[in-house]
Amino acid sequence: MEKEINNFSRKITNESDLPAAHAMLYATGMKDLDFGKAQIGIVSNWYDGNPCNMHLNTMGKIVKNSIIKKNLVGFQFTTIGVSDGITMGTKGMRYSLPSRELIADSIETVVDSHHYDGVIAIPGCDKNIPGVMIALLRLNRPSIIIYGGSISSGFYNGKKLDIVSSFEALGKKNTCKISDIEYRNIVKNSCPGPGACGGMYTANTMASALEAMGMMLPYSSSSPSTSENKKIECKKASNYIKILLEKNIKPKDIVTKDSIKNGIKLAMCLGGSTNLVLHFLAIAKYANINLTLKDFQKISDQIPLIGNLKPSGDFLMEDIHMHIGGMPVIIKYLLKKGILLGDCLTVTGKTLYDNMKNVPDITFNQKIIFPVENPIKKNGHIRILYGNISPKGAVAKITGKEGTMFRGKAKVFDSEEEANKAILNNTIKQGSVIVIRYVGPKGGPGMPEMLKPTSYIMGSGLGKNVALITDGRFSGGSHGFVVGHITPEAESGGLISLIKNGDFIKIDAENNTINLEIKKEEIDKRKKLWNPPLLKIKQGYLYKYIKTVSPADKGCITD
Structure with a gap:
């Protein structure tokens, strides 16, 4: 006799005093025998206005067909998404990070209100992945995440392209390094179809981390969006959700301090996005696990950078596949080297170590992943900086290619738009520290990403000659000498709000410091003259976000 696994849905299907609910379930196509089956919510971040997400509904249908064959009931639903690539550098980007909370709230709402017994979530773009992870931790019922997969590379003029190629092309065009025709052809050929941005940007960073953490099936993060492997994964998911239901294995059984460390370590080894920090602080909070910025620095001090992956390296996720x-x-290799812990439970019902037993060993006749003994950098590229500019912490992405120390004169902008104009008009001098402020969680609002300015800097050839600091954040596609997440932010009266043009700023990624080189008396004088700016938004979702969001060092959560 099969074990009863409809622990939640039976509170509706088995209750005789809910005739309207039963009538509606019959209307969905359920038969009498289905009322005793477990119900699985199949949620995707599908919408056809973004290549990262436009194929997810099709994946959901494959999952649903497989669910039915396993004697389960599957109900598809969707939640929102925001395309970072489309909104980047516009006011729409303010909704990107806040969309993470909307995604989590909406999934929690549907699954909990409809009493689904388990969840299979299919995210694509950047904030989708942490959004669904937060929801699954809140709900804490058997769940699997299937990553939508990475986009194929574009191609033009003998070179592989990706989304960052298009941003950097504008900087090259403005400095007459490429023609207008070359620029247009790069833009047209950067994104050839469905899937998330191809480098070790935020979506691939989070997918890799969650696979190492055990919330995805093996190969989920690296199987391309249009591959046969991805279709097979969607079919296999029903096997494993049933195992999780039968064993009552829930996300909080899988997401532990050790598994979170596994996810962070893998992402750092591969040169992942700084957004990892924001998202894992939030994930840890909902898993009831204590995680702070200092934990990231400890991990970074111990972890070698071995991934030669874009944006700082040369390769894409498709190359890993x-x-x-x-x-x-790669996970098996890091297990063997003692970097990852193998006894963590995963969505297969087995440990990470067990999942890797039959996986081939890595070979080093390639230039994508370096040996631990001969890394690209002996420790992690993510650095947590403290100093008078960021007494509560800032997050830097320093691969070593840009150097590890920078001292220069501040060039201050109170918006991203002003900074972008200055860079494109070639008014930024070598040796400058560009300061972009009032773009934090409250000031942005929504802490928009600074991919445009960092891409323009790289495209203009200034990558090694200027630094950029901000209370905003960076895209996983950003590279260069960049420091973000400065806390307290300018909107809250942080020292970044008091910096003036010409002030000297020193950033030291070896000692993990960032300081404004002016006397305390001058700082005190400026503080007395500073007045908090008016809020940019006075109604709607972003207004609610301003009123509830925590600082960046706490993960920008809203409760």
């Missing part, structure tokens, strides 16, 4: 054999090959 084609030339390495998939993410499990």
